[in-house]
Structures are given as C-alpha cells and as structure tokens.
Amino acid sequence: MNKTRLQQYLPALIAVGVTAIYFGINMRPRSDASGEFQYAKFGRLAVIDGGRLKPMQTVAQTKLMIVTHRSALSEKEGTFPAAKWLLDCMTTPLPGDPIFSAMFPDGAEAAVAFKQEVFRIENDQVLRLLKLTPRSGYRYSIVDIAPRYPELEQAVKEVLGDETRGIPAKDPKNYKLYDAKVAELWQHLNLYMKAAHHGTLLVIPNPDGSDQWTTFRDAHAKFGDAFDQDQLPDAPDAKAYGFYRTLLVAYQSKDKAGFNRALDSYLATSQGGGLINPTKIGVEIFFNNFAPFYLCLVVYGFVAVIAGFSWLAPAWTRQIQQGCYAAMALAFVVHISGLVLRMYLQDRLFVFVTNLYSSAVFIGLGCVFFCLIAEVFYKNGIAIVVGTTTGFCTLIIAHMLSLSGDTMEMMQAVLDTNFWLATHVTIITLGYTSAFVAGFMGIAYIFLGLFTNMLRKEGSAELTRMTYGVLCAGMFLSFVGTVLGGLWADYSWGRFWGWDPKENGALLIVIWIALILHARWGGMVKQRGIAVLSVLGIVVTSWSWFGTNFLGVGLHSYGFRQGAMMTLILIDLGFIAIAGLGLIPLEHWTSFRPHEPTPFKPTGGARPKPAGV
Amino acid sequence: MDHTAIQPGVPAAKVAETAIQDGAPPGSPLHPDAHASPRRAPRHPIVQALMLLADLRLTVVLFALAMLIVFWGTLAQTDAGVWTVVNKYFRCAFVWVPLKVVCFNAIDNTVDAIPFPGGWLIGGVMLVNLLAAHAMRFKLTWNRSGIFLIHAGLIVMMLGEVITGTYQIEGQMVIREGQSSNTVIHPGQTELAIIQRDKDDVAKDHVVTIPARMLQTPGATIEDSQVPFIIEVVEYMVNHKLKFNRRPGKDQRGLAREFEALPQPEVSGVDPNQKFDLPAMYVKLSTPEGKKLGTWLFSSDLGDSQWITIKDKQYQVRLRFKELARPYTFHLKKFTHDVFPGTNTPKDFHSYIRLIDTKNGVDRDDVEIYMNAPLYYEGETFYQSSWTTDPITHKANGTVLQVVRNPGWLMPYISCAIVGIGMLIHFGHTLYRFVDRRMVR
Structure with missing residues (x-):
C-alpha cells in the first residue's frame, strides 16, 4: 500500500523538489569576493532616479539592460555585476570635460567605458553607416563606433532634429525602422554620457530631508573648492559629495581598499535621513537578484513542454501531469510572491497593475490561477498546458517590456489612487485574463480535435464546459471592470463614459463575450463554434490591451511602444489563422472522424458520437 | 480524408447538426424556440413579428455591428477630436465611415465612405430586440430573474448615455493665482x-x-x-x-x-x-x-x-x-504643481480656493480641488484639469478647472447596481449548478 502511495506521489515530489531547488539557488544573496571591489555593496547606495528612491543596483541593472539586454556585464575577464559598468561609465570622463578629466586622470587615461562591448547594434543599415562588420552577439564598444561618430551624429540630427540648422524632428509615429534604430543607439550612448556627465542621477541627499536631491555635478560646483582645501562643511550633502568623490577617485585609480573603506563608512551613516528605508533597499536588491518572474517564465516553459508530451506515454500520463501540476503550483506561489514584493516596494497594497509591464505579469498570474482551478475540476491535463503556455507567453511579453527601463516608474498624478488601481485595474485585467484563457482553450480544442483523438466521447463537451465557465467569468469581470472604470472617470473628471480608445477597447471585449454567450444560447454556435469565437476573442483582447496604446491616446496611453504595432498585427493574424483552422469541416478532424476505433479504448462498433460539436 | 468512411445517407455534418442534446446550456430559455411546441397552430401575425424582433440571431448581428462601429469610432479619433467622433459615429442614426477608417487606417482615402448604422440606431434596435425577447418569453424563475435584472440595468445604462449625450454641459473655469472668477467658458x-x-x-x-x-x-x-x-x-x-x-x-x-x-x-x-x-x-x-x-x-x-x-x-x-456667469465666485488663493524629483511627471496639482456665494450666504475658505478630489457645488462638479503657465518664467500661475453639469450622472450608478445583482444571481446560479453536477459525479 505504502509503496503504491509513494509511486503515486513520486513524480509530484520530484517536480516540486527540482523546481524548489531552481528557485532556491536563485534566491541566494549575491556577495562580493573579499579583497575585490565591493560591487554589491555599492549597489546598496540610495539614489533618486526617475522620481523614485531606489538602490544604485536597480539603476545600474536597468540601464545596462536597456543598452545590452543583459543584466550582467560580460567581459573577457569574466562576468561582473551591472554596478561595475555604471562605475566604469562614471569614471570615464567625456572627452573634453575639464572637471572630471581632472578629477579622474587615471580613468580618463584608461577609458574603460570606451572599450566595453555593450552597445547592441543589430540593424544592418546602422552597421553599414558605422562601417562595422556584424559579429556574434552584435555588441560594440564606443571605440568601435568612434571613427564614424560624425556620420552617426549627422544621422541622429536628421531623425531627432537640429535646431541650429532648422531641421525639424521627425514624428516618432512616422519613424522607419532605420530612424528608430538610430534614435535607439543614440539613446543608449546617451546613457553612458549622462553617467559620465554626473548631471542627471540624483545622488546627493537634501540636508532638509526632502526628496529634492541634487546631482554630483551640482554638488561639485558647490563643494568642490571646499573639498580641495579640506574644509568640507559638516552637512549631509557635503559629506555625501565627499564620499562619492573619494569613492570614484579610488575606483578609477584601482584602489580597492580605499574604495571599500569609503563604502563601509558611508553606508554605516544614515545617508539620506528618514527618507531611506534600508529594509526596502535590501528587499529591492533581493528582488532584482532573484528575478522571480523570469524564473517563473522558465518553469512555465518547461512544464508546458513536459505536460504537452505527457500524452505520448499513456501509462504515465496522469503521474507526469501531477508532477507538472505541482511544479506549476509552486511557480504560481513564487509568481504571486513576486507581485506582493512589488506592491511592498511601490507602497501600494493590492495594486497588482501599475503599468503595461505589470499588467503582463498579472495576466500571466491570472491565467495560471484560472487553469490551476480548472484542472481541479477537469483532471485531463489540458488546463495545465493552457495555463503554463499562457503564463509563459505573457511573461515573455513582460520581459520584452522590461527591457525599456525601470518597471516601477512613478505614476501620473491622475492615476495615483490606490483604491481605483486596486479595484478597476485589477478586475479589468482579470477580464483580459479570462478572455485569453478562453482563447487558448479554444486553441487547445482546435488542435486536439484536429490532430488527436482526445475530444472523442466526453472530451469535447468537457473542454467546452471549461471554456464556457471561463467566458462567463470573463463576461462578469470585464463588465464590472469597465463599469468601475466608468465610475472612476465620473468621480475624477466628470464623465462616466468618454469614448476614450481604452474604454472602447474594454467595451469591445464585453460585447464580444456577450456575442459568444448569446450565440450559444441561441444555438447558433456549439462546441466547435465557441472554440473558434474564443480564439478570435484573443484578437479583440489584444487590441484592447495593446493596440489602443499605439494610437498614442489620452490618459490611458501609458505604454506606447515603437514598432510594436506591426508585431501585434502579425500575432493577431496568427490567431485568426488558427481560428480559420477551426473551420475545417468536421469530417477531417481526427477526433470526429467517423468509423475509427479510438486507440485508447477499442469499443468495437459503437461509433463515437460528436455530441453537439 | 477518406470519403468511403462516411456512411451513405448520413453525412458527418448532418450528424453534428442533429446532436444538440448536450447543448441545453444554462440560460437557454432565451432561445427563440425554447418554448415552442412543434405542433401548434399558425401564430398570429403580431406574434410572428415579435418573434422575428426577439430573435437571438438579431442580437448577435447587432453585437457584431456595435463592435464595428465602436472600433471604427476609436480609429477615427486619430484624425478627429473625440467629441466630433462621438457625435458622428455614436450619437446618430447613420454614419458615413471613410474608407481610411474602414480599412483600419491602412489606406489614406478619406474622401470615399460607406454608410453604416450609427450608435443610436444600433442601440435603439438592441432595445427593441431586448424588450421583444422579454415580452415573448417572460417567465419568473431564479435564473431568468438574473438575466432580467442584467438587461434592465443595461437599459438604464443606455438611457443614461442618451441623457448624458443630450443634456451634459461641459466648460472650463480659468483662474489666475490671487484672482477671482465667476465665469465658465465653453470651448x-x-x-x-x-x-x-x-x-x-x-x-x-x-x-x-x-x-x-x-x-x-x-x-x-x-x-x-x-x-x-x-x-x-x-x-x-x-x-x-x-x-x-x-x-x-x-x-x-x-x-x-x-x-x-x-x-x-x-x-x-x-x-x-x-x-x-x-x-x-x-x-x-x-x-x-x-x-x-x-x-x-x-x-x-x-x-x-x-x-x-x-x-x-x-x-x-x-x-x-x-461664456456663462455663475452667481458665485471662486477666488484662487494658491496653486501648487509638483513633479517627481528629476522628472517632468506630474505628482500632484492642487488648487486652494475660497468660495463666495453671497446669495446663499456661503463663504468657504478651505476648498481644495486636486486630482481625484473634485468639488461638488450647486449641481455642478469642478475637477482639477490643467493649469496655466506664465509665458516668460514658464511657472504655473493659475488653475484650469473642468466644470461639468450632467443631470444623468446617477444613472450609471443605478444601472451597475442592478446589473451587478443580476450577474451575481445569474452566474452564481450557473456556478452552483456546475459545482453541484461535479459533486454528484
């Protein structure tokens, strides 16, 4: 008895074990090798960037991510934390910058930041402009770009405009791919320039304790002479300036001991008064290192594949699926914990969604959640595949969106209300989620019906009931979410319904689901029809979620992304094609082909009945 | 496909069509023939006409038309103001949709257009369809009462939109810091x-x-x-x-x-x-x-x-x-406009106002209007909308308040309460039956 029990639970135990180890390894704190530069400690410094107080590590990592699409710095000597790259940029002065060339003479000579191959250039037109040959990884250094810098500058001016010569800037809406890529490279080079210029990052706290901090450059203008004469006043901002100067000078002259000493003594003081919460800084660093959503993406991907192949081994199908279910559930716990950590870091309880990025993360969470529940009712493994696939896809989207900067940016004044963010935005996003889940169940229906025998007997009706349940939930959630949005709008700027593109998008989802439900109640569509319409629902929902943002619209246009419209159209065409597959006459579907005994259970004679397809 | 596999006389498609016994879904009483018995005498022409109007197929077609008009009405906003679009596409019986909009802005032809039913026509026919359906199949059960409430609430919401569209008045009040105003302008x-x-x-x-x-x-x-x-x-x-x-x-x-x-x-x-x-x-x-x-x-x-x-x-x-004058005066004592440090993202804008209404003997010195916190006064609502800037210093020097009078403002609230209850009853009932059936298994 015990043996069979063990056998029964073994796959689940193994799956949980492997997944837990995977998460556990990534949870370990990152520490620095002793005697080396303490990069991790440098990452603990508090700065204000993009309006938010955050650890230096977040700044370094997000900026390096924008430039190179990697969260760590790869060099010939090995892989280093992003903080090293930021330090190198800070201590490699811009050519012709008198202040910092004098302050960092060794840095100016070594010019490490110029030699780092971090700038991604993949576009062949831009490569041709710079006379560069494509290389594996497509990452180039400033030294590589320098010989053709004047040509690049010229190209940039044609895109971004040049006031002195009266060239107007191009409207981003009319950018060609080349324009966008030139502008992008320029933006990336600017990240180095800004760091070396020390004129944007707010690192020096305000002595009055407010959030009006200043930059290292401004502080240098104020305290530079006093520092040289060793007469720094005893004020927090003067001390911070002295610290940063000592630190950076030590770094550029490769004085590891001096660097680490300065860090230790400064971090021991309360840098910015009561504004800084060291626990929060620590949590954010943990969050960045752990990267929970990325790990979930990996787990969902693996589970989707394994669960997808589980039917190939009929004897083990159930056990494999149980293992998959367990791993999926564990990833779900990590996924939701990641969102809770985000809420803590942003100080917004129950606000799951603050921007396009977090909406993708939350939709992934919702998809997995719906499917975990559906699998309890229908133990057929389909919900596992659907849930992990949708989770995987949405987290991929989130990952793409995260490449453009800090994912916890501050919110416009009008959106800055936790009550409505927690209610309207959460519920409407759950509405999107249901529509996506229903759509993917529709896809499952079409593929399983076309190519397998799994929809024979009860299978077809069961999958449809699952889809129907999710559609009903979607109807409820998107309607309530839309209405709550209306009430927010009425409360905040005087109109319940403004025919704003985003509102219209939400309305489209409501009408579409209503259309499916009414068509079913009227007997116009049956099982196959619901599947096809649900797949088209993905197209409608993706328009509301993403498409409306491309119009550059109103108060909801928080997520305009260059060139993404084309991608969206292509993806939608793919879904329409899948829906088209669903229209293939039923006699060509493997599951509904008459007169063919099922391989699982040869019943001999009893023709499988495609009930209500 | 192996054609010989199909039994003569029983095409597969036919099989699929006849086997609907599983599809007696929840809510099916709204099916037009749900209560029709096949052996009844020919119906009265009025009943037949009502049946036609109550047909669920009409509902589905109307939904599809509504989606198209809403989608086009969104795309059209890339070239025209939102209120122009609202009046042209939604608050009308017919609309000529330019080919550019019809083709999802992919072509540039704004001259030629196709005629299409406008929002009010589609909504109106929906209303008739809905009323006819309920008239034909009125029956009081738990499940039906949910559907009935949902639909009743939707009617209230649509009427609310009609009232808003007809009677809502919007304007703006611009006051410089340290000055007073009693006029509302209507741009x-x-x-x-x-x-x-x-x-x-x-x-x-x-x-x-x-x-x-x-x-x-x-x-x-x-x-x-x-x-x-x-x-x-x-x-x-x-x-x-x-x-x-x-x-x-x-x-x-x-x-x-x-x-x-x-x-x-x-x-x-x-x-x-x-x-x-x-x-x-x-x-x-x-x-x-x-x-x-x-x-x-x-x-x-x-x-x-x-x-x-x-x-x-x-x-x-x-x-x-x-411009229309109000019988009361707003005095802007102070206007503050904060951005997040190091950015241009607005964090908060805030008008500190003294409200003087001699007629009603009101003199409130502590009125604050800011984002998500409007002022309600004399049937009108004042929202923090924008601010004016000094042309030389570029500093904020005054406030712009959005002024809205909407006699239909309560309708959406009533409507969503009704629909909410209806949905809870209907989907709750569906869920209950679903879980019940699972438990029995």
Missing part, C-alpha cells in the same frame, strides 16, 4: 460677440452674439438689423495658429495687418496633451449702405477685442468661447 461653443459699450454702466452694454455654426461656410453673409454691419465669411478655421504677417494686404484691417492665421487640423482625440481647438476666421465687413470696411481677422487665441467704428459709434468685436 466647444464659439461665438462672434459684437458689444456696444455703455459709457457709465457695464450692465447696460448691448451685446449681440452670432454662433459659430452660422459662420462656417465661406461666402455666407450675415445681415441683421441688430448687427451694425454686414458680415461676409471669407474663411473659417476650426483650429489655427498665428504668425506675423509680413506683407499685409491692402484691404486688411486691424489684427489682420499684424498677424496671419494658418489653419490647423482639428485637435485629435488621441492627443495625449488634451488641448482644445482654437477657431479663427477671416471676414469682409461692410456697412448696410455698402461702404467697404475691409478684411478682418478674428482669432480666439488672442483675448483682446478689436474696435470697429461706424457712424461715430464704436463697437467691440471678438471671436470668443461662449
């Missing part, structure tokens, strides 16, 4: 005002206003005994910008000698900066006796009036937004 309604000032008493000023819709066709002339001159419209611009006029024409007078107005496209509904249109117009004026007074430019951008003298009488002429 959607432009008028040409001709004012004959009274020497002693402002209240005795003689004001004639001509609404912009009478001035929009080039060549249109306004001849009225109340207007001291004849107006001939040369050009009306929905939106414009001014530039210096380097070579003024011979017959140009007043502002037209200094500035030239360049037509601008209507402010797009998708403009994130939420600007509003600034109309302008060129007109030729002449006295009733036929004496030419030259070509004049009136611009709503510059607040100043131009003076026109006829028979020793001076008239002040101005193209302005409609």
